[in-house]
Amino acid sequence: MQPLFRRLSYYSKLTDEDGKTLSGMSLRDHSYAPGEDIIRRGEKTSQVFVIKQGWAVRYITLEDGRTQVLNFMLPGDIFDLQVFLDDEVDHSVAAVTKVTTTVVNSDSILSLFAQGSSIAAALWWTTVQEEGILREQIVRNGRRTARERVAHLILELHRRARIVGDAGADCMELPVSQILIADCLGLSFVHVNRVLRGLEKEGLIKKNKGVLTILDRAKLIETSGYSEEHLHLNGPPRRLSFMAVAE
Amino acid sequence: MQPLFRRLSYYSKLTDEDGKTLSGMSLRDHSYAPGEDIIRRGEKTSQVFVIKQGWAVRYITLEDGRTQVLNFMLPGDIFDLQVFLDDEVDHSVAAVTKVTTTVVNSDSILSLFAQGSSIAAALWWTTVQEEGILREQIVRNGRRTARERVAHLILELHRRARIVGDAGADCMELPVSQILIADCLGLSFVHVNRVLRGLEKEGLIKKNKGVLTILDRAKLIETSGYSEEHLHLNGPPRRLSFMAVAE
């Protein structure tokens, strides 16, 4: 549960005690090979899992094979607090790299909420963050040019990787093919390639064996119109507002 | 709270008692003129409100004026159960028509959850539904053609309007300008116009003074690839899975 703990404690004060609590919630680990499905659309699942290692994607495929990546999942990301409805999930999740997940005891999550733990507030915050990322995805793909989209996505992914400690100040491992980037941004992979090469030629980024380096962050932000509001980086409150009611 | 009750009881069995409970939660109403903002990005709000009458949009505007509509809000739609974080909201909501909202006492929502009311399950379901709609929006705008997008949106809006009793079997009031449709689908309004005229010429739809009629549903579904999985129309369970735990 390290990545989750790191993510939750990035802006929220969690104690060592909280760390132990989190570790205790983890039931068992599971590994997936690159490309393997972790959850398939239409399945019913009452399980909550956390990405422990590696990258995954939430995605939906149309009948004719067109696929849309909804969002990337990094270590510390959770699927899915909404699971309590016991309904069929409406999208799939696949491993991008080798992925390790931890299945979490959902009862223990619930008791965290019942107890008013600050972990619960942090978990709630992650779902707000996730929704913010989804909304930003809609704006990005709906109203930005290809160039803006690519630059914007790079900045977002770097930031998210950095939060869980998987990236340097201006560089990161980006284990994502241009095909996936295209499926995320609603573009053809050929065009994504051209845009990336363009950004490289202009000296904004550099890519070398899966490591992406941001060479000119200021220009990258300028061309993408990137801002971080949607990530809700102020972090969770120590308690959810409704917890105060119970006191 | 009529529209909310209607929406919740569309697939879930709610008693008259539940109806009264819902009515009792409503604190006060508020009206908005067309175009007026109901909530502005960056505001903090700890209020939950329900659309009682009229249509609204969730939207985000970029610095240079480009606007993306995230989603339409119909009577019975809720903003926003995520509010308990007491954080700044990351998008705005504006009235499209004249809109009446009801502000809801968030404490009473919480006690519904505490009591394990079936209303709580239904409310949770609406948030799952809303997320499904957001995801479908990403797929639609990312991987469908303009023609598919327009047809798809029409079918979705009709379905949602019908659930709250605001539409006939194949016709509905669609109080939405082509400009808004364009901002929702990530297209120019000129192109939306051409696509709509095309669909009319081919006899798939008809529009007359704000009333849209679906003339050939089968073809409309065929050209759009529409399916309703994302609306989670099986509806909420009577109880959330975690409520069983508490028993």
Next chain:
DNA sequence: CGTCCTCTTGAGTAACTTCAAGTATTGTGG
């Protein structure tokens, strides 16, 4: 070492946008 997948680049094309100008519709103040 060969196969498969990803990346790269060019050339031609299709989908959608922008610009522009005119028409209908809706709202508003006298």
Next chain:
DNA sequence: CCACAATACTTGAAGTTACTCAAGAGGACG
């Protein structure tokens, strides 16, 4: 209730962005 203004709709023509097709190069993997 009418006249006028403002907004939304419609259509054409030209331009641009991004797509498709194609073919070769570079890497990863068994």
